[in-house]
Amino acid sequence: VFTSLDTAACLGIAAALETSSTHPLGRAIVHAARASGSAQFVAVSLTNVPGEGVEGQVNGRHYRLGRERFALTETGRAAQPASDPQPASDLQPASDPQPASAAQTRSADQADASDPSAPAHSSTSRDHQGLHSEVWLSQDGLPLARIALADPLREEAPAVVAALRKAGLTVHLVSGDRRAVVNAVGDRLDIGSCHPEATPADKLAFVQALQCQGRRVLAVGDGINDAPLLAAADVSIAMGCASTLARTSASVVLLGSGLDDVTALRTLALRTRRVIVQNLGWALAYNIIAIPAAAFGWIAPWAAALGMSASSLLVAGNALRLLESRRHHTAPSTGAR
Template identity: 40%
Template sequence: VNATQAIVVRVTRMAKESTLSTLVKLIERAGQAKPQLSLWADKVAAWFVAALLVFAVVIFGVWQWVDPSRAWQIAVAVLVVSCPCALSLATPSALAAATDRLVRQGVLAVQPHVLETLYRTTHVIFDKTGTLTLGRPAVRDIAVFGADDAARCLSLAAAMEASSAHPLAHAIVEAAAKAGGQGGVTVSGIMHTAGQGLEAEAGGLRYRLGSGTFVAEIAGSPAPQAAGGFTPVYLGTEGGWLARFDLADEVRPDAKEVVAHFQSHGKNVILLSGDEEGVTRRVAAELGIATAHGEFLPDQKLAFVQRLQREGAVVAMVGDGINDAAVLKAADVSFAMGSGAALAQTHADTVLLSGRISSVVDAYRAAAQTMAVIRQNLAWATIYNIIAIPAAAVGLLNPWLSGIGMSVSSAVVVINALRLRRIPRVTSASPAGQQVLKAA
């Protein structure tokens, strides 16, 4: 994170080689491939057509013996009424409608198997930083050691950090703004010490804000013990300690709801992170995740997922960083945050362009509804053929009625699939999520 100096950037590639262009190429490639369900439907339709042709020849022969004047008419009626359009459309029409819906919700599926694999998922694994959390620090707690209250200490710290571009400084200023501003505190003579903190004067007293060792030089005693799982920022003055600000990565507002949703549907939710164990377990406890592992390197994440797969698990992985690229590629179905690293996006099956972690829930709901619609379409196509083919074979349907029946059958399948394009009304979404749905 560059927070202090201007940088010079040299553009070395054309726009057609950009990340966006790469994603577009992935989408085009995915559009040319077929998911397993569609391949299965095509095979069934192929066998169905072969069996139908044999059946039509047999029916023609029977009627040629019974009533030669009707033989050709009935054979044509059998062929027309049993056109495998409904069977062939049952799966791809549902998948196309669901994919269109997800795109409008900010979920970009770049691989054809996403919906059918997500529906079968047994384990959902999340990265922490930038995935379940926003990837930026926030003040989570304030410990006061002096006579001033927490509000006064926060106002003083915010006034000292007002001109700093450091991420921790931004967190303190933002916390003060939410609490009601800087309370009229004015500081002067600000001096920055790189990697340590800053010193300033207010009301005739010198103050320091920063690391424990830096502030201890003016406070005259060792820094108070910091809480585990947090990044501490100390505030002190000549001869004493005033406060400690405990900062931690801010959890996404919709993360807890996402975890609870998958748990309620019988999925095993796991948190894997490269951050220290204490931080990882604190976030896991906050979100209600029972299984959490910290200090995991990329190869350890990969080995963890592969071990689950060898045990028969179907794994969905959600991540955003460069160190997640390998495990995203290895997972049965994977999601990359749209705000994450380009490498992670190009190795994931799905990109969450909306920036909401709850988009994973949107995808799962769409997958469940899609599988239900596919079953309905296949059931309808089967029932239709079981009834219509014998009716045509015994002479109850002539060719033009058979054509109408075939067209109605295909239309029913397509209309049923188009129901998937409707985006369900959001009752408990974050403001960002509501904006995405409103835009859609």
């Protein structure tokens, strides 16, 4: 916190700006504010700026929450402690705030953006190590607080990336998160191609650049900022917990939220293509043999009709083998992210 406002007040303002957010970090901030008894504020004139953050009015004052460059744009100030831009007495919550608890001042290292019940915490100027996403809260361009949220990897993430790489795919990590976080994730997943601090336009340009090289692109995303990328990719997958815009932009929407569903979907797609080729091959071979035989009277009409029915049953039975693959992947996926 950079002003005389306490952690609870800053968290309450941030939660007001994120009330209608579908972003995991936004939901975590809202839930943390409610769970910690922070003051409840009402934000109006909310505007979501894709790839940057959200801004709105609280009690007649203009606030921004998002990237540092976005939050502090109005005055061009660097991130440094400033005098209190708005006295604490001027902040009138929608309802009486509850007393702040010790949990509100714990280290931001304990905040978990993937779990809405995990607390989010305003941080001081100390550096954060590991997978911590940061958002800045400002009033009229003056920094109020920096909120750091831990965003742990899913347990299955390393195995999924390794499986995709083993299958011959080149894995890229394109994220709007800060460089330290993206590079840390890339190191832990052994992804050499990492592109941090990417805006929606940057993500779209990245996909188009790959396509210009003649590559077919499979994109996986879940946020509003991923919508342009998902729409442009040759095949795109949105997770079950994705935003509405991401789901409508994707080619496929997974019912679950586990990353291992991505590899399961690819396996199912390969099996489906193999079954289609088998069925087409059988139908073509059967017709090449059976039609001339029936035309020249080498087989009786009843035998030809019986053979056609048997051929249809064989094709249908072969396709039903795909149900076995579906049963293998109906167990719910688990993970932190």
